[in-house]
Amino acid sequence: MKHSYSFPILLTSLLFVTISLSALNTQVPLWLVRNEFSLGQIGLVGSSYFTGNLIGTIFANWFINKFNARHTYTYSCIIFAVATIGLGFSMNFYSWIMWRFFIGIACAVTWVVIESCILLTGPVRTRGKMLAIYLTTYYLGTVLGQALLQYFPQDVLYFGLVITLLMGLAILFILLTHYKLPKRKKSSFNIMPMILNKPSRLGLTGCVIAGMLIGSLYSLLPAYYSHLGYSDIQVANWMILLILSGVIAQMPANWCADKFGRQRVLLIESLLMLIACIMLIFNWFDALAIILLGATIYTIYPISMAWACSCVKKQDIVAMNQAMLLTNTLGSLIAPAVIAFIMDKMNNAYLFVSFAIISLYFIMLLIKKRGTDAQPQQST
Template identity: 70%
Template sequence: MGHRSYSFPLLLISLVFFTISLSTLNTQVPLWLKHNDFSMSQIGIVGSSYFIGNLVGAMLANWLIGKFNAKKTYSAVCGLFIVATLGLSLSMDVYSWSFWRLIIGIACAITWVIVESCILVTGSIHNRGKMLAAYMTTYYLGTVFGQALLRYFPKNILYFGLVIMTLMMLAVFFILLTYYKLPHRKRNSFNLLPMILHKPARFGLVGCVIAGMIIGSIYSLLPAYYSYLGYNDQMVANWIILLIISGVIAQTPVGWCADKFGKARLLLVEMLIAIVACLLLISHHFTILATIFFGAAIYTVYPIAMAWACQTVKKQDIVAMNQAMLLVNTLGSLIAPAVIALAMDWLGIQYLFISFMIISLYFAWLLAWNLLKSKRSDYA
């Protein structure tokens, strides 16, 4: 218990440094590409490459953790993140940047599986929800810090990479001070189909896909969207800060509401809020308020969906379910940016939020159908 007491805060500190690095890079990469006259479809390809890396990393994570343990794997992928970030400075073309973003995506996915699995395995049924809320809050705060610090980062790609290297070394330093041992699974790490097909977890898994589609598109396309509207780099960062900080503030009250009123009902309300917010953003009315509500709704979908899916499996299957959730989340993040970027190229940049509205409407329909079906079975 003593090991756990100090390991969790140190894990979160390490996560902050990792997330600051990722946050700054996720915003700066589309801006670099936009400033070098890349089209939206090319920016979408580079963005999707990052999520292909997430997909590969999600499938490799369990095997790597079992072979090298959690801390060694975490340290190694931080090193991989550094190499890939510095690699961006070697050339400015779609193919090389797609490759380096793929490598960064692999590193990120493995890191998330490690951190989330450490929390889910070491937490109890009584404190797991609080630990996940602390994790998500830390992750989003790190993202906000990254956006706020972006103005102080050098614009030169190589020097930018050297700053990232420093932050990632700090992340490695703090993870090495922790004490975490994840259980080894005898089953093949790629055998995630039983988790994905686990019927009680299906709506939680669909929620993970929806969150991946929208948040993946936000990170891949929203900076370029704001840039096309004529915003400078600092204004872009400020709007993204507002979006994410809204999600940070919403974590605790939304978690409380999910426990009190049910996860399905709350997710339905969140999707309806997201639809209204998208309508306001498309029409450019009450944009600040709409951005706040959109961020609060979208950035709380994944933790609720994750908790919903994890509560349906036994403790020994939590790591595998966590891996499956990241896998389906990544599939959403992989497909959506490329498809939405093409729609924006063909039909106009306003189709970013039109796409978000369509995705939210689809999930709202699924949730409403599920709730109606549950009520009918209760009356039967």
């Protein structure tokens, strides 16, 4: 890379965005519970954020072509800040759906910018390492967001002002980088060949499942603990344990996937996730179960991402990246609303019953495919 210092500066900017997003994702369900919104409404507000993710993913390349990478990122941060402040003006179900939708668009565009910068400007020999560092930074930012949550103001409007300050820092750092992404042709969103690519299909399925699980965790787990009578600080501590487990598991899980095969590691992870869900349903060793859940759920996406990318040529990697984000977002969009509806009709434990069913389905798919391990050679 011509400007080697741009990568750490990019990650620093990402850190500010991720801290903001993490704190907001936990605080939104808590605000909604406090204002007596139903679980169904909380799930729909969560889904509106992921609907924004979907729209942002689809139009990200158009924005990048029109405004260039750094300016697109800057405008996304401004939208994030304005929408967060907007939450403070009305505790209204429909207005919160709208503002969370805009926040979702902003976040998806920033992720496409960052991942495209890494994939297109990083050397091929270090690309995997850079993506691992990127994901580790993202999850560390998520942990920091949870840890700092107790220091954020509880008032929605003042909370929005703190987020605005963090977004200002993110913009400052992105403008110090020298990333330039090549302009793409009109058919830049030609991802159907990626989705229909048979060798990468199970990798993309893993991305959908990771989206379903992580989206539901962010949207519903804080509400789950709040309904159990936990304080905001206790909820944040459980979220820290969950996400920190995912951070610690990143490097070992990806190393095992490279050494022993991605399909085999995903199968073991799905089995461990199923065990963790059963433990949580019956309230057995809750802390251990949350550690297992975090370590498995947060590593399914990067391993599935590596699997899908290893099945396509270099020139198709960005299109595959968009396809992965799209499928991941579709999972995140659908699952919180459906699972919240089930929890509303049945009881809170059905959050983990739903997770158990999803993990069991993925186990069956992986066993069915066991004859072909996902280790095709990377085309160049």
